[in-house]
Amino acid sequence: MKKGITKRSEDFSRWYTDVIIGARLADYSPVKGCMVIRPNGYSLWEKMQSYLDKMFKETGHENAYFPLLIPESFLEKEAEHVEGFAPECAVVTHGGGKKLEEPLVIRPTSETIIWAMFKKWIMSYRDLPLLINQWCNVLRWEMRTRLFLRTTEFLWQEGHTAHATAEEAEEETLRMLNVYQTFAQDYAAIPVLSGRKSDREKFAGALHTYTIEALMQDGKALQAGTSHNLGQNFAKAFDVTFQDQHGKQQLVYATSWGMSTRMIGALIMTHGDDQGLVLPPRLAPLQVVFIPIFKGKEGHGEILSYIEKIAASLDGEISYRVDAREEYTPGWKFNEWEQAGVPIRIEAGPRDLQRGQVVAVRRDTGEKINLPEDSVKDKVREVLDEIQTLLYRRALGFREENTTKVNDYGTFQEVVSGQGGFIYAHWCGDPECEDQIKQETMATIRCIPLESEVDRGVCVRCGNQSDERVYFAKAY
Amino acid sequence: MKKGITKRSEDFSRWYTDVIIGARLADYSPVKGCMVIRPNGYSLWEKMQSYLDKMFKETGHENAYFPLLIPESFLEKEAEHVEGFAPECAVVTHGGGKKLEEPLVIRPTSETIIWAMFKKWIMSYRDLPLLINQWCNVLRWEMRTRLFLRTTEFLWQEGHTAHATAEEAEEETLRMLNVYQTFAQDYAAIPVLSGRKSDREKFAGALHTYTIEALMQDGKALQAGTSHNLGQNFAKAFDVTFQDQHGKQQLVYATSWGMSTRMIGALIMTHGDDQGLVLPPRLAPLQVVFIPIFKGKEGHGEILSYIEKIAASLDGEISYRVDAREEYTPGWKFNEWEQAGVPIRIEAGPRDLQRGQVVAVRRDTGEKINLPEDSVKDKVREVLDEIQTLLYRRALGFREENTTKVNDYGTFQEVVSGQGGFIYAHWCGDPECEDQIKQETMATIRCIPLESEVDRGVCVRCGNQSDERVYFAKAY
Numbered sequence: 001m002k003k004g005i006t007k008r009s010e011d012f013s014r015w016y017t018d019v020i021i022g023a024r025l026a027d028y029s030p031v032k033g034c035m036v037i038r039p040n041g042y043s044l045w046e047k048m049q050s051y052l053d054k055m056f057k058e059t060g061h062e063n064a065y066f067p068l069l070i071p072e073s074f075l076e077k078e079a080e081h082v083e084g085f086a087p088e089c090a091v092v093t094h095g096g097g098k099k100l101e102e103p104l105v106i107r108p109t110s111e112t113i114i115w116a117m118f119k120k121w122i123m124s125y126r127d128l129p130l131l132i133n134q135w136c137n138v139l140r141w142e143m144r145t146r147l148f149l150r151t152t153e154f155l156w157q158e159g160h161t162a163h164a165t166a167e168e169a170e171e172e173t174l175r176m177l178n179v180y181q182t183f184a185q186d187y188a189a190i191p192v193l194s195g196r197k198s199d200r201e202k203f204a205g206a207l208h209t210y211t212i213e214a215l216m217q218d219g220k221a222l223q224a225g226t227s228h229n230l231g232q233n234f235a236k237a238f239d240v241t242f243q244d245q246h247g248k249q250q251l252v253y254a255t256s257w258g259m260s261t262r263m264i265g266a267l268i269m270t271h272g273d274d275q276g277l278v279l280p281p282r283l284a285p286l287q288v289v290f291i292p293i294f295k296g297k298e299g300h301g302e303i304l305s306y307i308e309k310i311a312a313s314l315d316g317e318i319s320y321r322v323d324a325r326e327e328y329t330p331g332w333k334f335n336e337w338e339q340a341g342v343p344i345r346i347e348a349g350p351r352d353l354q355r356g357q358v359v360a361v362r363r364d365t366g367e368k369i370n371l372p373e374d375s376v377k378d379k380v381r382e383v384l385d386e387i388q389t390l391l392y393r394r395a396l397g398f399r400e401e402n403t404t405k406v407n408d409y410g411t412f413q414e415v416v417s418g419q420g421g422f423i424y425a426h427w428c429g430d431p432e433c434e435d436q437i438k439q440e441t442m443a444t445i446r447c448i449p450l451e452s453e454v455d456r457g458v459c460v461r462c463g464n465q466s467d468e469r470v471y472f473a474k475a476y
Numbered sequence: 477m478k479k480g481i482t483k484r485s486e487d488f489s490r491w492y493t494d495v496i497i498g499a500r501l502a503d504y505s506p507v508k509g510c511m512v513i514r515p516n517g518y519s520l521w522e523k524m525q526s527y528l529d530k531m532f533k534e535t536g537h538e539n540a541y542f543p544l545l546i547p548e549s550f551l552e553k554e555a556e557h558v559e560g561f562a563p564e565c566a567v568v569t570h571g572g573g574k575k576l577e578e579p580l581v582i583r584p585t586s587e588t589i590i591w592a593m594f595k596k597w598i599m600s601y602r603d604l605p606l607l608i609n610q611w612c613n614v615l616r617w618e619m620r621t622r623l624f625l626r627t628t629e630f631l632w633q634e635g636h637t638a639h640a641t642a643e644e645a646e647e648e649t650l651r652m653l654n655v656y657q658t659f660a661q662d663y664a665a666i667p668v669l670s671g672r673k674s675d676r677e678k679f680a681g682a683l684h685t686y687t688i689e690a691l692m693q694d695g696k697a698l699q700a701g702t703s704h705n706l707g708q709n710f711a712k713a714f715d716v717t718f719q720d721q722h723g724k725q726q727l728v729y730a731t732s733w734g735m736s737t738r739m740i741g742a743l744i745m746t747h748g749d750d751q752g753l754v755l756p757p758r759l760a761p762l763q764v765v766f767i768p769i770f771k772g773k774e775g776h777g778e779i780l781s782y783i784e785k786i787a788a789s790l791d792g793e794i795s796y797r798v799d800a801r802e803e804y805t806p807g808w809k810f811n812e813w814e815q816a817g818v819p820i821r822i823e824a825g826p827r828d829l830q831r832g833q834v835v836a837v838r839r840d841t842g843e844k845i846n847l848p849e850d851s852v853k854d855k856v857r858e859v860l861d862e863i864q865t866l867l868y869r870r871a872l873g874f875r876e877e878n879t880t881k882v883n884d885y886g887t888f889q890e891v892v893s894g895q896g897g898f899i900y901a902h903w904c905g906d907p908e909c910e911d912q913i914k915q916e917t918m919a920t921i922r923c924i925p926l927e928s929e930v931d932r933g934v935c936v937r938c939g940n941q942s943d944e945r946v947y948f949a950k951a952y
Contacts, residue, residue, distance in 0.1 A: 030550075030592050031543045031580065039538035039608070046539065062515035063522065067507045068544075068582075068613055068629050069566070074506075090545070091570040092582070095628075096617030097563050104507065106544075106568070106582075116506050126803065132515070137544055137613065141572030152571075153544050327602065 005339070007274050012218040019268055020147050022339040023277040033145045033152030037261065040340060041148075043285035045155065045261055049135065051187050051282075052157065052259065055179045061131040061159060066113050068136075069104040074112040077237040081111065084204020088140040090152075106139040111205065111230070111256055114160045115238040122162055122252060124243045129172070130162040148265035149222075149476050156260030162252045164242065166231070169253035173229040176257040177210040180225035188263065189280035189392040190214045190270045191399055192224060193422070193471055195447030200431050203256075207231035213446040213471065215399045216269035219420020221446045221473035224266050227257035265476075270395050271364075277341030278363055280391050281384040288320040288380060289337045290358075293330050293349030300326075306353050306373075310346075313377050318384070338363065343387050344380060346371075364390055405469075412460050412472075416441040422473050426466035428459035437461050443472040481815070483750050488694040489622075495744055496623050498815040499753040509621045509628030513737065516816060517624075519761035521631065521737055525611065527663050527758075528633065528735065531655045537607040537635060542589050544612075545580040550588040553713040557587065560680020564616040566628075582615040587681065587706070587732055590636045591714040598638055598728060600719045605648070606638040624741035625698075625952050632736035638728045640718065642707070645729035649705040652733040653686040656701035664739065665756035665868040666690045666746045667875055668700060669898070669947055671923030676907050679732075683707035689922040689947065691875045692745035695896020697922045697949035700742050703733035741952075746871050747840075753817030754839055756867050757860040764796040764856060765813045766834075769806050769825030776802075782829045782849075786822075789853050794860070814839065819863050820856060822847075840866055881945075888936050888948075892917045898949050902942035904935035913937050919948040 005022055006014040020026050025041030037045065053063070069092060075082045089105040107113065114132070122130060135157045145151050159176060163169040177194055184190045192212035202209035206228035214224045235241070235252040244250050271278040281287050290311050292303045304324055314320050323333050330347070337345055341363060348358040358376060360369045364387050371379050402421030406412045415423055423443065427433060437460075438444050452468045459466045481494040496502050501517030513521065529539070545568060551558045565581040583589065590608070598606060611633045621627050635652060639645040653670055660666045668688035678685035682704040690700045711717070711728040720726050747754040757763050766787050768779045780800055790796050799809050806823070813821055817839060824834040834852060836845045840863050847855050878897025882888045891899055903909060903921065913936075914920050928944045935942045 027593065027596065029543050029589070031545050031547065031589070034543035034545060036543065036593055037541040039540050042539045042541055045541075063518045064515050065513040065518055065521075065631065067505050067510035067512065068615070069507050069510060071507065087573050089571075090568045090580075092566045093569045094567040094579075095565075096619070103570075104566075113505070113507070117503065117512055120503065139544070143572070155541065 005274060005276055008217060015272075015274070016265075016269060017147065019272050019276050019339070023341060025264065025268075025277070026147050028147075033142050035147050035151050037155070040285075041264060044264055044267075044279070044283060047283045047285055048183075048187075048263060049157075052179075052183055053135075055183065056133050056157075056159065059131075059175060059179065061133045061161075064132050064134060065136070066110050066117065066134060068107055070107055070110075070113045072103050072105055074116060075105060077112065078205045078233055080233075081205035081237075085109065085140075088142070090139050090141055107136075108138055108140045109256075109258070110134060110136075110138075110158055111160065111234055112238075115234040115240060115254070118162055118252070119238050119240045122240055122242050125164055125245055128162055128164045128242060128252070129168060131159075132161065133157055133159045146265075148261055148268070154261050156258050159255070159257045161255045162235075162240070163255070164244065164250070164253070166253050169231070169255050170229055173210060173227045173255045173257070176255070177212065177225075177227040180212050180227065180257070180259055183259070184212055184214065184224055184263075185392065187280070187282045188267055188270075189282075189388055189395060190224065190266055191392065191396040193447055193449070195449045195471070197226075197447060198431070198434055198445045198470075200434055201445060203228045205230060205233055207233065211447050213473075214266050214270060215402060215421060215473070216266070216476070217272075217398065218269070219402055219474070221422065221475040222262075222266050222269070223446070223475065224263055225257070225259040228255060230254035230256060271391050272341075276339035278391070279341035279343060281343045281388045284341065284343050285319065286321055286340075286342050287318050287384060288314065288344045288346060289342045290320060290322040290346045290348070291330055291333050291337075292322075292324060293347055293352075295350055299350060303348060303350065303353055307346075307348050307358075310348075310358060310373055310376050314380060318377070318380055343384060346376075346380075362387060406460065407457065409460050412437075412443075413441055416443045416472075416474060420474060422446065422471045424469045424471055425460040426455075426457040426468070427470045428462055428464040428466050430459075430462065430464070433459055433461040437472070442474050444475055446471045446473050446475060481750060481752055484693060491748075491750070492741075492745060493623060495748050495752050495815070499817060501740065501744075501753070502623050504623075509618050511623050511627050513631070516761075517740060520740055520743075520755070520759060523759045523761055524659075524663075524739060525633075528655075528659055529611075531659065532609050532633075532635065535607075535651060535655065537609045537637075540608050540610055541612070542586050542593065542610060544583055546583050546586075546589045548579050548581055550592060551581060553588065554681045554709055556709075557681035557713075561585065561616075564618070566615050566617055583612075584614055584616045585732075585734070586610060586612075586614075586634055587636065587710055588714075591710040591716060591730070594636075594638055594728070595714050595716045598716055598718050601640055601721055604638055604640045604718060604728070605644060607635075608637065609633055609635045622741075624737055624744070630737050632734050635731070635733045637731045638711075638716070639731070640720065640726070640729070642729055645707070645731050646705055649686060649703045649731045649733070652731070653688065653701075653703040656688050656703065656733070656735055659735070660688055660690065660700055660739075661868065663756070663758045664743055664746075665758075665864055665871060666700065666742055667868065667872040669923055669925070671925045671947070673702075673923060674907070674910055674921045674946075676910055677921060679704045681706060681709050683709065687923050689949075690742050690746060691878060691897060691949070692742070692952070693748075693874065694745070695878055695950070697898065697951040698738075698742050698745070699922070699951065700739060701733070701735040704731060706730035706732060747867050748817075752815030754867070755817035755819060757819045757864045760817065760819050761795065762797055762816075762818050763794050763860060764790065764820045764822060765818045766796060766798040766822045766824070767806055767809050767813075768798075768800060769823050769828075771826055775826060779824060779826065779829055783824050783834075786824075786834060786849055786852050790856060794853070794856055819860060822852075822856075838863060882936060883933065885936050888913075888919075889917055892919045892948075892950060896950060898922065898947045900945050900947055901936040902931075902933040902944070903946045904938055904940040904942050906935075906938065906940070909935055909937040913948070918950050920951055922947045922949050922951060
């Protein structure tokens with residue numbers, strides 16, 4: 001039997017690691033800060049990629065690939081950008097046995113190398129909008145790493161677009177934020193708050209950053225995707241202009257947006273339980289696992305062919321696997337597939353065969369359901385939909401229970417250090433207050449809602465007048 | 477109008493670059509030796525990936541992801557491996573603003589980091605075979621680079637498998653060689669010779685290497701995919717053993733195999749013509765382009781909706797696009813899509829509308845075919861199949877015309893420096909002869925056929941006895 005999983009209530013952080021190792025999603029590598037994504041984790045990433053990629057293409061984007069290595073001088077062309085990223089860079093100083101004339105950094109993000117190319121490709125208004133996406137690896141040197149959440153190397157997609165007007169760029173930024181929100185909610189079953197980042201928390205080089213924020217079961221927030229309106233900052237840095245319809249040269253407007261393998265961490269900490277991973281059916285690489293229950297040494301073949309006939313009826317629409325391994329007991333297999341988060345387990349033994357039924361067990365609730373053999377496909381489809389919906393509702397309920405409207409700093413401090421979760425409180429807009437709150441409570445502004453009700457009050461920290469509330473939380 | 481494409485007969489190498497730039501497959505980047513893969517090139521790579529990935533999964537492989545950075549000391553654990561790859565490595569010496577204790581190299585290939593992980597994962601015979609594939613970027617410092625064919629960074633897949641016996645490893649090596657051959661011939665329409673590499677030409681660290689070799693239109697060979705039987709070399713280097721069924725510890729056997737974006741170069745140089753790229757329909761991201769022929773200023777809407785109705789009938793099975801841009805002339809568009817290699821162009825003007833037909837133009841032959849509007853889908857499907865077949869046959873015919881059986885060194889030298897192509901000649905098996913031939917003619921042994929007829933003769937270089945012929949050629 002495998003080593004058990006630490007209980008969430010005991011040590012959430014160890015629980016998280018246990019789930020990942022137990023479900024064989026990832027493993028520690030011998031390279032400091034870098035992880036290995038194992039097949040179970042990678043197939044989850046492939047599922048995420050397939051849905052996101054489809055949504056990117058439906059909104060007019062094309063994939064491309066830009067170099068991994070970026071000359072150090074490129075980074076320096078945008079002042080805020082270099083300040084934000086240079087300290088996190090891995091630097092290549094030697095290549096082919098020789099010292100390089102100019103060091104190259106491994107991309108921490110690709111704005112600079114991409115805008116160097118956009119300068120070659122954008123001449124006239126006819127070349128706009130230019131809508132590019134890249135799936136790739138990036139590197140940011142991290143001191144304290146955690147599997148999926150914060151690793152030196154990670155996989156992501158980064159969208160980079162160029163537009164003729166400020167309005168189009170803003171529209172694009174919000175369109176992609178919306179794609180992320182749809183993906184998080186409809187596929188990952190993760191409810192998210194969307195909104196704008198404060199200036200302190202925005203992307204280095206952006207005019208402003210939008211974000212989707214999810215709440216984990218330990219009461220900490222997790223930034224799950226960001227979309228940046230870069231204004232003309234990178235066009236200025238790389239001198240990218242276009243001739244407009246009237247023959248005038250104009251600076252181009254930019255956006256960028258990204259979602260990463262971090263989303264796998266969000267998935268684990270939103271839905272997982274003390275038995276391990278719980279996957280929303282739409283993202284589960286394997287939706288149903290069939291396990292034959294053999295009694296004694298006889299009749300294995302009969303049960304197996306009964307199961308295989310039923311399993312085959314799911315084909316094409318529902319992904320499944322028949323776990324016929326003889327060297328493991330059913331109990332061992334139950335545990336393994338539970339840890340791996342497979343949404344539905346279907347068992348059948350000699351008695352089920354006699355009755356012409358199978359027994360389905362839901363991973364989310366543990367509920368057992370007897371299914372007549374001729375209705376398995378319809379019923380499984382139905383239950384998969386129910387699981388998807390329940391996971392979302394459960395997570396939404398948790399977030400609602402853990403979002404607190406707060407009007408004074410005493411309560412603010414109490415909630416942060418106690419229950420945690422999102423705190424919806426007034427903020428005057430002054431970065432000084434924001435910094436003090438962060439220093440005193442470790443809570444940061446997660447987002448400023450896009451459409452907040454007008455709600456006059458006073459800043460929770462300084463008492464100055466405020467017109468809107470923002471969401472605070474401790475965060476990953 | 478765009479700048480024309482250099483003729484192949486004039487300057488094959490410039491023709492190659494012109495085709496890539498004209499079809500917007502790739503572009504030079506400001507980073508030495510690295511290229512940018514533009515959307516037209518990347519979508520071609522995505523097509524290749526989708527077919528290969530399917531074949532890998534059908535043969536039981538799972539995708540995973542391993543770190544980009546490898547400690548220098550890992551490379552050194554396998555003597556031949558480090559000798560082959562260390563000189564080509566890019567080295568990271570600084571990270572997060574500090575000098576690293578041990579330099580890290582950017583993976584030139586991942587055997588070492590993967591076998592360090594396999595050591596953690598392989599305990600018993602139950603863990604074998606372990607069948608892993610990785611899609612990623614790799615870096616090999618190159619002095620002289622060419623778009624797609626030889627760039628410092630490139631994209632590829634690398635399969636890495638572990639087996640209990642030497643026989644299984646050899647079977648796997650040949651299975652994957654066969655997958656590559658099937659892909660090259662059935663999808664890329666590129667005929668290939670398959671066989672074993674000589675010891676001089678094998679992968680650094682392999683027991684032996686198998687290869688598929690294609691012939692380009694300039695008479696040079698191109699290695700299009702390789703599959704390596706690594707024996708127990710990496711298991712020894714990383715001390716990877718397993719407990720067999722009898723409780724004994726045994727060293728594990730390994731294979732690795734890879735195909736890269738280089739295949740795009742092979743595609744261009746196999747099928748391209750003086751008008752630009754020619755894509756085999758099964759790999760063409762866009763199979764059909766519709767171009768409305770507007771006469772005068774009237775009736776544009778009518779023609780466009782006629783075309784769009786017909787185009788919509790292709791949906792789901794055949795990829796298409798309607799190029800309705802008003803700012804370009806039909807002639808400009810013809811040229812653009814011809815350069816881009818789209819297999820079929822379909823035009824329709826006012827007269828076609830009256831007659832209830834469209835005109836299809838084949839990219840491979842230039843043939844024009846009138847299609848009645850109600851049979852477009854069936855006919856297009858048929859023509860796409862014909863193009864796929866013709867491209868393969870044409871390339872096979874070319875290879876046959878350019879494969880010469882040679883028995884003496886004078887003729888050998890003449891053919892190499894004249895017509896080029898494959899030379900099928902006796903070789904005694906001595907690496908000394910191989911080296912001398914390379915020095916004197918620049919031709920290398922491309923492969924030793926897997927099943928060659930017994931054909932007694934004498935080595936084309938030294939006159940010693942030989943039992944089989946091998947394929948020589950100058951190569952990319």
